[in-house]
Amino acid sequence: MLGVDGCPGGWIGARLDGAAVTWHLLPDATSVLALAVDAVAIDIPIGLPDHAARACDTAARRLLGRRGTTVFTAPVRAVLDATSYAEACELSRRQAGRAISRQTWAIVPRIRDVDEALGERTDVLEVHPEASFRTMTGRDLPSKHGSPGIAARIAALQTWLPAVLTDLERLPAGPRLDDALDALAVAWTARRWTQGVATVLPDPAPADARGRPMRIVV
Numbered sequence: 399m400l401g402v403d404g405c406p407g408g409w410i411g412a413r414l415d416g417a418a419v420t421w422h423l424l425p426d427a428t429s430v431l432a433l434a435v436d437a438v439a440i441d442i443p444i445g446l447p448d449h450a451a452r453a454c455d456t457a458a459r460r461l462l463g464r465r466g467t468t469v470f471t472a473p474v475r476a477v478l479d480a481t482s483y484a485e486a487c488e489l490s491r492r493q494a495g496r497a498i499s500r501q502t503w504a505i506v507p508r509i510r511d512v513d514e515a516l517g518e519r520t521d522v523l524e525v526h527p528e529a530s531f532r533t534m535t536g537r538d539l540p541s542k543h544g545s546p547g548i549a550a551r552i553a554a555l556q557t558w559l560p561a562v563l564t565d566l567e568r569l570p571a572g573p574r575l576d577d578a579l580d581a582l583a584v585a586w587t588a589r590r591w592t593q594g595v596a597t598v599l600p601d602p603a604p605a606d607a608r609g610r611p612m613r614i615v616v
Contacts, residue, residue, distance in 0.1 A: 399592060401585025402430055402440040403527065404508050405573035409440075412581040414589060419565040419582070423572055427508075427515035431522065439525040439588035441580060442505065442512050443472035445605065445612030449494055454614040457599035458529050461616070465538055468528045470502045475607065478510045516610070523591055523615045527580035530587045533597070533616045534558075542576045551579045558586065587615055 399414045400422075409430050411422035424430050431438065445452070452472050459466030473486070474493040480486035486506065487497035516522060531539055535554045540547035555562045559582065569578050590596040596615050603613035 399585055399588035400430070400433055400435040400438045401525070401581045401583065401588055402438065403573075403577050403580040403584065404441065404505070405577040407572050410569075410573040410577050410581050412578065412585045414585050417559060417561065419559070419562075419568075419585075421565075421568060421570055421578075423570045427512040431515050431519070435588075436592050437521075437523060437588040439523040439584040439591070439615065440512065441525055441527055441584055442508050443470075444512065444516070444522060444524040445603070445610040446472060446475040446478075446509070446513070447494070447612065448475055448607055451494070452612045453600045454524075454603065454612055458526050458614045458616075461529055461599070462532055463538060465528055465532070469526060470499065470505070472612075473498050473502055473506065473509070477506060478513060480506070518609075520610055523588060524613060525584040525587045525616070526614050527583045529599075529614060529616045530583040534583065534586060542579065548575060548579070551576075551583070555579065555582050555586075591615060 401412045402409050408425040411424055411430060413420040413422060455469050455471055458469045474490055476489045476493050477486045480489055483503045486503055490496060490498045531551060531554055539550045552562060566578060587596060599614045603611040606612055
């Protein structure tokens with residue numbers, strides 16, 4: 399199983415083999431999808447709407463409660479053709495009746511990277527790390543941008559990955575600590591998927607124009 403999160407310079411992958419973790423620092427989504435694993439879970443929107451907002455984003459916010467603000471609204475597909483924030487907002491207004499946020503615009507290059515690499519594949523899971531941690535712990539965690547939040551996430555990971563501190567010591571240069579923790583969290587969800595116990599938001603999930611499910615797996 400492979401859990402993937404964006405990081406400076408590319409993507410950080412946490413590959414699980416039982417309780418062993420192997421880190422992969424990868425430049426692009428094509429490199430991510432070239433790895434031979436049972437399941438790939440990645441923190442990026444995959445199924446993209448043409449007009450309305452996605453039900454999976456709403457469902458993930460509902461699951462997260464006060465932490466629901468960490469779920470960005472996925473852009474409509476037309477936004478992937480934009481070359482500037484102003485153009486992206488205009489395309490979004492035209493297709494969905496609203497502009498996109500700066501935060502969403504910041505991840506459009508990553509969405510495009512994955513969208514182009516996927517081709518006809520529909521077996522890659524869209525996962526949200528905060529939703530994974532919420533499902534893992536059954537409670538709200540503090541923000542990952544502070545020491546209490548980092549400590550809470552490490553403690554949650556230690557419940558199923560006892561050597562996580564040693565694993566983190568082997569993290570390659572480049573990714574931030576919170577990137578690595580997120581990659582491990584979505585790897586946990588990938589493992590749940592292979593075990594047949596993961597939850598799909600919503601279920602059943604509608605498909606986008608390219609046949610890709612608009613879902614978030616937890």
